[in-house]
Amino acid sequence: MSTKIYFTPGPAQLFYTFNDHLKQALVEDVPSISHRSSQFIHITTHATEQLRELLQVPEDFDIFFLSSANEAWDRLIQNLVVEKSHHFVNGYFSQKFYDFALKYGMKSTVTEVPYGESFSDLGVPAGSELIGITKNETSVGYAFTDEEIATIRKENPDAILALDVVSATPSVPIDFQNIDSAYFSVQKAFGLPPGLGVWICNQRCQEKAIEKSKITSIGSYRSLPNLKKFADKNQTPETPNSLFIYLIGKIAEDMVRMGRQRIVNDTVYKATILYQAIANNPHLEAFVESKDNQSKSTIVAKTEKKEMFLSTFLAKGMVLGSGYGMYKDQHIRIANFPTHSKEIVEMMVDIIGETE
Numbered sequence: 001m002s003t004k005i006y007f008t009p010g011p012a013q014l015f016y017t018f019n020d021h022l023k024q025a026l027v028e029d030v031p032s033i034s035h036r037s038s039q040f041i042h043i044t045t046h047a048t049e050q051l052r053e054l055l056q057v058p059e060d061f062d063i064f065f066l067s068s069a070n071e072a073w074d075r076l077i078q079n080l081v082v083e084k085s086h087h088f089v090n091g092y093f094s095q096k097f098y099d100f101a102l103k104y105g106m107k108s109t110v111t112e113v114p115y116g117e118s119f120s121d122l123g124v125p126a127g128s129e130l131i132g133i134t135k136n137e138t139s140v141g142y143a144f145t146d147e148e149i150a151t152i153r154k155e156n157p158d159a160i161l162a163l164d165v166v167s168a169t170p171s172v173p174i175d176f177q178n179i180d181s182a183y184f185s186v187q188k189a190f191g192l193p194p195g196l197g198v199w200i201c202n203q204r205c206q207e208k209a210i211e212k213s214k215i216t217s218i219g220s221y222r223s224l225p226n227l228k229k230f231a232d233k234n235q236t237p238e239t240p241n242s243l244f245i246y247l248i249g250k251i252a253e254d255m256v257r258m259g260r261q262r263i264v265n266d267t268v269y270k271a272t273i274l275y276q277a278i279a280n281n282p283h284l285e286a287f288v289e290s291k292d293n294q295s296k297s298t299i300v301a302k303t304e305k306k307e308m309f310l311s312t313f314l315a316k317g318m319v320l321g322s323g324y325g326m327y328k329d330q331h332i333r334i335a336n337f338p339t340h341s342k343e344i345v346e347m348m349v350d351i352i353g354e355t356e
Contacts, residue, residue, distance in 0.1 A: 005344060007313075008321040009138050009167055009298045009335040015191025016339055021250040030246045035239045043242065045234045047249030054252045054260055055169060057200060058176050064227045065240055066197035069166045071222075072183035073100040075199065076130060079209040079224040080160050080181075082216070084108050086128035088144075091115050091137030092325050093164065098132065115327075116140040116300075118290045122152050129208075130160040136168035138188070139324035141300030141333065142288050143168070146175050153178040160208060170255060171267040171297040171337060180204050186248055189297060189337040196244040199227075255338060263338050270336050270345040271296035277352040283308075284352070287331060299334040306332055312355050318348065 006013040025031070033039050048063050057063065066072060077085065077100055084107040087098035092115075101108035109125050116137075124131055131152060136143050153161055162181040165174055167188040174182055182200045186192040201224065209224035218224065221237040230237050255263060275294060278284045284301040288294045303309060306322065309332050313320050323331025336345070 004314075004317050004319050005340075006319045007335045007340065007348075008319055009333050010185070010188040011194055012188050012335045012337055013191060013339050014193070015251050015254070017251060017254050018191060018247065021247050024250075025243055025246050031243045033242060035236060035242060040242055041234045043246045043249060044236070047245050047252065048231075048234065050249050050252035050256060051198065054256050055174060055200075056176070056260070058202075061176060061200050061202045062206075062228055062231050064199045064201070064231055065236055065245055066183075066199050066222070067241075068194070068197040069164070069183050069185040070096075071197055072199045073097045075219070075222060075224065076132075076162050076181065076183075077101050077104045077106065079212065079218045080162075080205060081106055081108075081129050082212055084125075084128060085130040085132060086110070086124045086159075087132040088119060088122075088134070089113075090117055090119070090140070090142055091134065092139035093166070094132065094134040094137055097134070097164065101132075116142050116288050118142075118293050119148070122148060122155070124152065124156050124159065128156065128159050130162055131156060132162050132164070134164040134166075135174070136165065136172065136295050136297055138167040138298050138333075140287055140327070140331075141295040141298045142293055143172070143295040143297075145292055146178070149175070150178045160205060167295075167298050167335075170252075170260065170263055173260075173264055176202075186244065188335070190248060190251055191337060191339045192244060192247055192251065196241050196248060198248070258338070266338070266342055267296050267336060270340065270342060271299060273349050274299045274334060274336065274345065274352075277349040281352055282356060284332075287327075297336050299336055301332050301334075302327075302330055303332060304330075306330065309352075309355060313348070313351060316347075316351060318344075318351075 085101050086109045089095045089112040161179045163179045165182045166184045171189050180202050186196045187194040278301045283305045284303050287300045287302045321333035
């Protein structure tokens with residue numbers, strides 16, 4: 001068994017109960033069951049209920065299981081945009097969602113600032129059917145504030161607001177009052193291996209998809225109305241990753257038992273001491289300057305001593321993340337997820353303080 005602790009922002013450290021649940025899933029033959037069986041319906045029902053409780057998902061939102069968050073980009077454009085979407089871009093993943101829209105031939109628009117910088121203009125062009133916002137930009141450690149999202153919602157009440165919460169949830173709460181859709185993958189803050197995405201949509205999304213289907217194709221077995229048709233029966237249209245649906249249900253239940261507010265509070269505490277340690281180290285500097293927009297779940301520091309920090313921590317059994325894209329050799333990224341205890345993060349802070 002590995003003795004390393006992974007602070008990479010995805011795939012990340014497995015949740016500490018993962019191994020036990022995996023063993024039990026094998027005892028229960030979960031990988032072999034039919035996706036039309038009563039056992040699978042029970043598994044899906046349990047996973048949906050636990051996610052709904054943990055994330056405080058309102059009853060008028062449905063929860064669907066996909067292959068990944070990347071697939072959610074496809075489904076959002078395919079189902080909910082006829083002509084154009086608008087995207088706020090200041091990192092690699094928000095850029096990729098915009099690129100997806102262009103590849104679908106949409107006349108989409110973008111508000112773009114240098115990666116990691118804050119948005120001074122939250123305006124959205126008239127006629128935008130969907131607005132793409134990345135709550136937590138994993139590539140550079142930038143976080144949209146709830147106030148910024150609320151402003152965009154207030155000024156664009158007719159547009160579908162789709163929120164990328166990959167690497168944010170459940171560490172950072174979601175205000176569902178100001179959005180229509182949210183999506184994430186499980187290999188980050190939920191502490192599972194890659195292989196499952198979760199897409200949350202409200203009734204407005206369903207209505208928009210049905211409206212678009214009268215004009216043009218919105219896809220086949222994973223169109224939004226078809227996903228809902230099966231989700232209403234606690235099933236999926238296709239043979240899904242039953243094992244991971246089982247596991248996310250179990251881990252979400254563990255997190256509910258931990259306490260949603262405790263997870264949020266611990267995330268804030270751990271982020272606070274990490275940013276303080278970064279500020280006090282002469283070789284480190286937070287990449288996102290605006291404190292309001294510094295991610296609490298993906299801490300990113302720029303440094304000219306990346307290899308020194310990576311090797312120092314590796315010698316202690318801790319694996320940090322490198323920078324992303326053009327920042328690969330200029331940044332370190334530290335995941336701050338529920339599986340990372342306060343005690344281990346306090347140990348990290350001490351190591352940062354001793355590394356010069």
